[in-house]
Amino acid sequence: MPSLSRPLSFVRRLTNVCFIGLSGLAALLVLAPLGAIFGYLVYKGIGSINVAFLTHTPRPVGEPGGGMANAIVGSMVLLGLGSMIGVPLGIGSGIYMAEFGGGRYVNFVRFTADVLNGVPSIVVGIAVYALVVLPQQHFSALSGGVALGIMMIPTIARTTEEMLLMVPNTIREAALGLGIPQWRATLQVTLRTASKGVITGAMLAFARVAGETAPLLFTAFGNQYWSLKPNQPIAALPIQIFAYAISPFDEWHRQAWAGALILIVLIVVAVAAVRVVTSRGSMANNA
Amino acid sequence: MSFHVPIPVAADAQEHSKPAAAPPAPRIELHSSKINKYLDLGFRYSLLLCSLSILAVMGLFFYELTSRSKLSIARFGFGFFVGSTWDPVAGDFGALPFVYGTLVSSLVALVLAVPLAVGVSVFVTELCPRMFRSVIAFTVELLAAIPSVIYGLWGIFVLVPLLHNVVQPWLAKTMGWTGLFGGPAYGIGMLAAGIILAIMIIPIIASITREVLVAVPQSQREAVLALGATRWEMVRMAVLRNARAGIMGGIILGLGRAIGETMAVTMLIGNRPEIAKSLFAPGYTMASVIANEFSEATDDLYLSALVEIGLVLLIVTVLVNACARLLVWSVTRGYSARNNA
Numbered sequence: 001m002p003s004l005s006r007p008l009s010f011v012r013r014l015t016n017v018c019f020i021g022l023s024g025l026a027a028l029l030v031l032a033p034l035g036a037i038f039g040y041l042v043y044k045g046i047g048s049i050n051v052a053f054l055t056h057t058p059r060p061v062g063e064p065g066g067g068m069a070n071a072i073v074g075s076m077v078l079l080g081l082g083s084m085i086g087v088p089l090g091i092g093s094g095i096y097m098a099e100f101g102g103g104r105y106v107n108f109v110r111f112t113a114d115v116l117n118g119v120p121s122i123v124v125g126i127a128v129y130a131l132v133v134l135p136q137q138h139f140s141a142l143s144g145g146v147a148l149g150i151m152m153i154p155t156i157a158r159t160t161e162e163m164l165l166m167v168p169n170t171i172r173e174a175a176l177g178l179g180i181p182q183w184r185a186t187l188q189v190t191l192r193t194a195s196k197g198v199i200t201g202a203m204l205a206f207a208r209v210a211g212e213t214a215p216l217l218f219t220a221f222g223n224q225y226w227s228l229k230p231n232q233p234i235a236a237l238p239i240q241i242f243a244y245a246i247s248p249f250d251e252w253h254r255q256a257w258a259g260a261l262i263l264i265v266l267i268v269v270a271v272a273a274v275r276v277v278t279s280r281g282s283m284a285n286n287a
Numbered sequence: 288m289s290f291h292v293p294i295p296v297a298a299d300a301q302e303h304s305k306p307a308a309a310p311p312a313p314r315i316e317l318h319s320s321k322i323n324k325y326l327d328l329g330f331r332y333s334l335l336l337c338s339l340s341i342l343a344v345m346g347l348f349f350y351e352l353t354s355r356s357k358l359s360i361a362r363f364g365f366g367f368f369v370g371s372t373w374d375p376v377a378g379d380f381g382a383l384p385f386v387y388g389t390l391v392s393s394l395v396a397l398v399l400a401v402p403l404a405v406g407v408s409v410f411v412t413e414l415c416p417r418m419f420r421s422v423i424a425f426t427v428e429l430l431a432a433i434p435s436v437i438y439g440l441w442g443i444f445v446l447v448p449l450l451h452n453v454v455q456p457w458l459a460k461t462m463g464w465t466g467l468f469g470g471p472a473y474g475i476g477m478l479a480a481g482i483i484l485a486i487m488i489i490p491i492i493a494s495i496t497r498e499v500l501v502a503v504p505q506s507q508r509e510a511v512l513a514l515g516a517t518r519w520e521m522v523r524m525a526v527l528r529n530a531r532a533g534i535m536g537g538i539i540l541g542l543g544r545a546i547g548e549t550m551a552v553t554m555l556i557g558n559r560p561e562i563a564k565s566l567f568a569p570g571y572t573m574a575s576v577i578a579n580e581f582s583e584a585t586d587d588l589y590l591s592a593l594v595e596i597g598l599v600l601l602i603v604t605v606l607v608n609a610c611a612r613l614l615v616w617s618v619t620r621g622y623s624a625r626n627n628a
Contacts, residue, residue, distance in 0.1 A: 008517065012517055012520070013517065015517075015519060016517035016518055016519040016520070018519075019519040019522075019523075020414055020518060020519060022406060023406040023407070023409045023410040023414060024410055024414070024415075025406070026402065026403045026404075026405075026406025026407045026410060027406065027407045027410045027411070027415070027423060029403055030403050030404070030406075030407045030427060030430070030489055030493070031423070031426055031427075033430070033486045034426055034429060034430050036441075036445065037433065037437070037438070037441045037445075040441060040444075040445055041437070041441070044444075088337070089337050089340045090337075091337075092333065092334050092336075092337025092338070093334070093337040093338035093340065093341055095334050095337075096331075096334035096335055096337060096338040097338060099334075100331065100334070100335075106338075108342075109338045109341055109342060111609070111612065112341050112342055112345050113341050114608065114612045115345070115605050115608045115609055115612065116341060116344060116345055117608075118540065118543045118544070118547075118604055118605075118607070118608035118611075119348065119547070119601060119604055119605065119608075120546070120547020120548070120549065120574055120600055120601075120604055121547070121549065122547065122549040122574045122577050122578055122597070122600070123348065123352070123547065123597050123600050123601045123604070124348075125577075125581075126351075126352065126355075126577065126581065126593075126594060126597040127347065127348045127351050127352060127597075129581075130351040130352070130355050130594075131347065131351060150344055153340065153341060153344065154341060157338070157341060181320075181323035181324075181326060181327055182327045182330070182331075183323070183326050183327050183329075183330035183331075184323075186330070207432060208432070210434070211433070211434020211435065211436065211437065212434070212435075213434070213435060213436045213549075213550045214435070214549040214550055214574070214578055217578055217581070217582065218581050218582045221582070238434060238436045238550075241436050241437070241440060242436050242439070242550060242554070245436070245439060245440045245443055245554060246443075246554060253444070256440055257440070260436070260437045260440050263434060263437065264433065264434070264437060267432055267433075267434070268429065268432065271428075271429065271432050275425065
């Protein structure tokens with residue numbers, strides 16, 4: 001017995017405490033920038049948001065006032081176009097991978113989707129420029145939407161697949177056993193069972209591309225004026241923030257902060273909503 | 288058995304009595320089953336088309352970038368990556384300063400991010416009280432949700448003054464002898480870009496690391512603890528050792544992100560195509576030269592040179608991501624198989 005209860009050597013205890021402390025310190029250091037960014041964003045942004053900012057278009061340098069109304073609406077248009085492309089294609093390929101999977105083809109698609117997810121957004125910008133802007137001869141909202149849509153596909157496909165794979169096989173068998181054709185069983189039973197997770201994936205992809213700037217630089221291009229035409233350049237919140245942030249004018253810096261605050265609020269609300277929905281779902285599953 | 292019986296019964300009833308709604312029912316069933324056969328096929332093939340779109344996008348990326356950069360590839364060949372002059376007016380393009388800037392800024396980011404990301408993951412999965420786990424994990428996820436352009440904005444107005452006034456003078460005084468921290472300190476430059484990249488890739492490395500740490504079987508931890516190991520020894524011997532391939536995958540994934548990151552770096556690195564030893568000096572990366580000059584590139588050769596840089600970015604990130612995925616898959620999928628063996 002005495003040999004078992006021998007106290008730990010001092011060195012071992014010291015390293016233990018040191019490394020536990022260091023990993024705690026790492027956690028603090030990781031959380032610190034987040035606090036700093038959000039704190040500063042709210043502090044600088046709140047003071048600059050007013051009715052004019054939300055309802056007016058940009059004014060020329062030197063003139064006070066003006067806002068980003070066209071950029072906010074422009075971002076919505078781009079995200080709408082992107083979702084129209086990305087959501088159906090993403091969910092469709094997710095269903096295919098989950099329901100007709102197992103083969104070599106599906107493995108290859110899954111792998112390609114993961115790799116596509118890591119392709120830099122600026123490269124997506126160039127490719128869409130070559131694919132849509134060059135044939136069209138000018139920058140357009142449509143090309144911006146295509147760029148965002150392409151970026152949404154792999155994320156949505158992979159989350160849809162994962163969510164569908166979590167649906168128990170007994171549910172599929174029950175549906176088919178009732179004599180329902182496969183397409184209806186998949187859409188109305190399997191997909192419906194997983195709908196919460198699929199929506200979560202779509203929202204996360206949406207939040208991710210909402211802040212994308214690089215693929216829009218030479219597709220949507222940005223616009224100082226009102227424009228909702230799909231074949232004309234369109235303003236976007238991230239582009240406007242970028243242009244104002246690197247400008248030398250204080251008034252524009254103020255507006256960049258205000259725009260950034262609005263953008264982040266949109267994104268965080270989307271992510272948090274998703275978090276609430278999914279955590280409720282898992283609680284319901286446990287109960 | 289019970290499924291087959293009711294059908295003839297229903298058919299019988301239909302012939303002898305004359306109910307209003309019953310007769311069409313079996314007919315519709317028969318009729319629609321043929322339609323459903325086609326619908327099933329159509330459904331399957333339209334989904335197949337959807338999944339083909341992923342392959343098509345990837346293929347188109349390679350095709351477009353290769354065909355649009357032919358001019359530059361033909362003109363400069365391999366010398367493109369060795370030349371260090373970037374002169375659009377003279378039509379002389381060498382990408383070495385951009386390659387250098389991308390490598391150095393990503394390296395700085397990895398050096399800063401890896402210990403922090405692994406540390407926070409170990410803390411969350413192994414050490415911290417259960418109640419804080421999901422809070423910290425969620426907060427780290429939020430870091431990933433912040434758009435690049437907002438990191439850049441924050442970098443310009445908060446990080447750069449901080450570096451310029453406090454960090455860089457201190458680094459120059461204490462570590463100036465290394466040569467890495469010398470010369471004029473503008474604030475913006477390679478160091479600022481590296482730090483912002485580190486903040487941006489921490490959530491990627493941390494989330495993958497957390498995933499693979501959780502995948503380490505509990506029995507491994509218990510075995511090491513039962514032998515009398517301390518908490519840290521358990522983490523080192525049981526957890527980190529088993530998860531190292533996956534952690535490596537997470538790090539490579541973070542590297543891929545750092546290489547292609549555009550906006551925040553463009554806003555902070557100074558955008559000067561020079562190769563300098565000091566991290567204080569401004570630089571330029573492959574992604575940011577595309578962002579800055581692509582829409583201004585007027586002649587074909589200039590555009591083609593920029594597209595070639597994009598092609599290199601595409602190839603490098605595809606390779607990096609493919610490696611990372613294979614590593615992560617080998618851990619999160621392989622561990623149960625290895626357990627059984």
